[in-house]
Amino acid sequence: MRSLERHRDVAAYALGVLNEADAFRFEDHLMECPLCAARVTEFGPVSRQLMLYRRATPRAVHPLTGPGPRLLDRLLAEVALRRRAGRRRARYAVAASVVLAVAGPALAVLAGGGAGQPVRVEATDARSGVWARVTAEDRVWGGEVELRVKDAAGPRPCRLVAVGRDGTEETVTNWATPGRDARPHTLRGGTALHPDDVLRYEVRATNGETLVTLPGA
Structure with missing residues (x-):
């Protein structure tokens, strides 16, 4: 494969x-x-949206099928339901904090969210x-993820994988670590798994080696 052809394979590799x-040669x-x-x-957001669309589309449905007239109503109803659930969780959190405050200053609670x-x-x-x-935010369609990573042992292609509590795995985003660069790099991606459904996140090299593991919610 000539050098120019390799440059043209960026989209095919990212997708x-x-x-x-x-892929190995690229x-x-x-x-x-x-x-x-x-x-x-740069292709991360595109591949993420295609992945989410694929997971949300049943096998029997043609990929170019247009949305039905009631799709917006169903989406709005789901958003309203999640907002009500979020307000209930907020009230429970406030009640729990009051109980902890009354219990005395010797007890400290640390939480990631x-x-x-x-x-x-x-x-x-x-x-x-x-x-x-990893910073993960809950969305109607799953989890929106921001990754900051430092890897001075590059260059090497890597990816962030979300491992669900049911054992499923999804690639959140992928990138190539520059050579001998210890500065933090920020990437963004997404997964159909909600943050509460993620058991752990793993930064992996493309050879399958796990470089660092982070706990889920």
């Missing part, structure tokens, strides 16, 4: 439609081409040296 051999190219690495990251608040977790792997922080 996961390259065959295994071409990953070798990705380690030496910062332009392609940046473009792979609350009702309607983002869930934030971070971790550093002592073996790989990779540090990552």
